[in-house]
Amino acid sequence: MTTNGKVLIFDTTLRDGEQSPGVALNVEEKLEIARALERMKVDFIEAGFPASSPGDFESVTAIAKEVRGSAIAGLARAVQADVDACWEAVKHAEHPRIHVFLSSSDIHIMHQLEKDKERVLEMAREQVARAAKYCPDVEFSPMDATRSVPEYVYKMLTEVIDAGATTVNIPDTVGYTIPEEFAEFLRQIQENVPNIHKAVISVHCHNDLGLATANSLAAIRAGARQIETCINGIGERAGNASLEEVVMAIRTRADFFGIGTNIDTMGIHRTSRLVSQLTGMGVQPNKAIVGVNAFRHQSGIHQHGITKMRETYEIIDPNDIGLPHGTTLVLNKNSGRHGLKARLDDLGYEMTTAELDNVFVAFKDLADKKGEIDDRDLDALISGERRAVEDIYKLDLLQVSCGNQLVPTATVRIVGPNGKMAQTTATGTGPVDACYKGINELIGVPNQLLEYTVNSVTEGIDAQGEVTVRIDVEGRTFVGRNADTDIVVSSAKALLNAINRAIAHMPGEKEVAMAGNP
Ligand code: KIV
Ligand code: ZN
Numbered sequence: 218m219t220t221n222g223k224v225l226i227f228d229t230t231l232r233d234g235e236q237s238p239g240v241a242l243n244v245e246e247k248l249e250i251a252r253a254l255e256r257m258k259v260d261f262i263e264a265g266f267p268a269s270s271p272g273d274f275e276s277v278t279a280i281a282k283e284v285r286g287s288a289i290a291g292l293a294r295a296v297q298a299d300v301d302a303c304w305e306a307v308k309h310a311e312h313p314r315i316h317v318f319l320s321s322s323d324i325h326i327m328h329q330l331e332k333d334k335e336r337v338l339e340m341a342r343e344q345v346a347r348a349a350k351y352c353p354d355v356e357f358s359p360m361d362a363t364r365s366v367p368e369y370v371y372k373m374l375t376e377v378i379d380a381g382a383t384t385v386n387i388p389d390t391v392g393y394t395i396p397e398e399f400a401e402f403l404r405q406i407q408e409n410v411p412n413i414h415k416a417v418i419s420v421h422c423h424n425d426l427g428l429a430t431a432n433s434l435a436a437i438r439a440g441a442r443q444i445e446t447c448i449n450g451i452g453e454r455a456g457n458a459s460l461e462e463v464v465m466a467i468r469t470r471a472d473f474f475g476i477g478t479n480i481d482t483m484g485i486h487r488t489s490r491l492v493s494q495l496t497g498m499g500v501q502p503n504k505a506i507v508g509v510n511a512f513r514h515q516s517g518i519h520q521h522g523i524t525k526m527r528e529t530y531e532i533i534d535p536n537d538i539g540l541p542h543g544t545t546l547v548l549n550k551n552s553g554r555h556g557l558k559a560r561l562d563d564l565g566y567e568m569t570t571a572e573l574d575n576v577f578v579a580f581k582d583l584a585d586k587k588g589e590i591d592d593r594d595l596d597a598l599i600s601g602e603r604r605a606v607e608d609i610y611k612l613d614l615l616q617v618s619c620g621n622q623l624v625p626t627a628t629v630r631i632v633g634p635n636g637k638m639a640q641t642t643a644t645g646t647g648p649v650d651a652c653y654k655g656i657n658e659l660i661g662v663p664n665q666l667l668e669y670t671v672n673s674v675t676e677g678i679d680a681q682g683e684v685t686v687r688i689d690v691e692g693r694t695f696v697g698r699n700a701d702t703d704i705v706v707s708s709a710k711a712l713l714n715a716i717n718r719a720i721a722h723m724p725g726e727k728e729v730a731m732a733g734n735p
Pocket of ligand 2: 390
């Protein structure tokens with residue numbers, strides 16, 4: 218089946234990416250990522266797994282109702298209830314897709330499905346046919362295909378294409394295959410599946426051996442015309458093939474691949490930042506394309522070369538991924554609302570007047586403390602403002618004393634629903650520990666701090682410190698984040714943000730009795 222001479226990009230950041238340990242996005246955050254993917258002209262957005270939870274159903278529905286530029290897919294196991302739920306969620310899209318999956322490897326069939334192989338084939342046929350009755354666009358994935366008996370995969374693919382599958386996706390579910398082997402498997406599929414010309418061949422590669430991008434690229438050479446990716450390569454375990462690596466490899470080596478994608482690469486940098494901020498999953502500094510070091514040159518010889526001609530040591534122009542060449546427009550405390558709005562428009566932020574009002578107040582406050590504000594500061598500031606909007610418990614006052622001859626002590630005052638205030642003083646091993654003890658004493662939501670990281674948003678001693686925390690509340694992980702020029706303040710706000718998110722997920726009453734003195 219033709220794809221108009223392009224490799225289609227099926228982004229699964231919101232489904233497989235959200236399966237990364239510790240990641241939990243709310244509907245508004247998923248919508249924001251979906252809008253960014255749509256702006257990048259991603260062909261398919263896998264918005265979630267509707268039957269897996271009411272929250273997933275709600276977010277897939279919301280994305281299907283709003284996003285128009287990209288097709289919207291939902292995942293379904295090969296069972297009737299999943300296919301029905303998936304259709305109910307994706308049916309609002311301009312171009313909906315149902316993605317049905319079922320294991321094909323002996324190890325999964327025997328130990329997980331505990332069914333005989335004929336029955337598994339029948340389930341695949343039946344549910345693809347059911348999906349095709351609802352929707353003209355159906356994808357089928359034989360899960361763990363690369364560890365399956367090839368002849369069984371050929372049979373399964375032949376039958377699901379007959380039943381109505383229009384895309385067949387070959388998942389390397391456990392990241393086991395090697396590029397040459399995978400390419401050969403795809404060639405064999407094309408030789409042994411007689412109706413394969415009726416479907417687009419797709420691949421979905423995991424990164425357990427660090428080969429997800431390499432396997433995806435080998436698959437293109439062997440005829441795959443859809444690649445499944447995640448922004449920043451997030452996903453189950455070691456993650457999925459990263460969108461930015463696959464897309465920029467195809468673009469940079471157009472001479473080798475002889476084919477392109479529909480992606481607007483200018484959105485890569487911003488979308489990578491957005492996904493990292495909302496998921497709380499940092500990007501490793503040396504990550505290809507989107508790591509902070511990806512366009513930094515340390516050696517004198519390299520720096521010399523770059524200043525004479527960029528191409529001496531750079532194969533990608535950073536402008537092509539939306540990373541300006543040190544020419545970011547800098548705002549300061551004299552900048553007005555119009556200047557700020559114009560910059561935010563350029564960066565692609567869409568804001569209501571009320572949101573802009575809040576951001577402007579926070580911007581002025583930051584500019585007073587720090588002088589020059591660049592795009593990275595704005596990204597951090599907006600992310601913090603947006604995350605805090607739903608917070609019902611906010612930090613009103615924080616005062617700490619610490620030093621090598623003092624017991625670290627924090628006085629914390631929190632404002633809760635209806636303006637109710639509570640205050641306490643706590644001591645700890647350091648100022649952040651003292652302040653966390655105070656917050657936990659005031660808001661009685663037992664939690665365990667799993668991870669605490671602080672990163673500098675920009676260079677310089679006056680930079681904002683961006684704090685990300687991950688907490689466990691009753692077996693679920695919640696991420697909190699905040700940036701401030703004072704890292705004890707951003708630490709306190711990040712923990713509050715995570716606790717607020719945990720409270721928002723609690724069934725029933727959202728109000729928690731605050732302890733401490735008013
Ligand atoms: O890794 C996998 O096999 C999957 C399928 C559902 C496509 O994520
Ligand atoms: Zn996967």
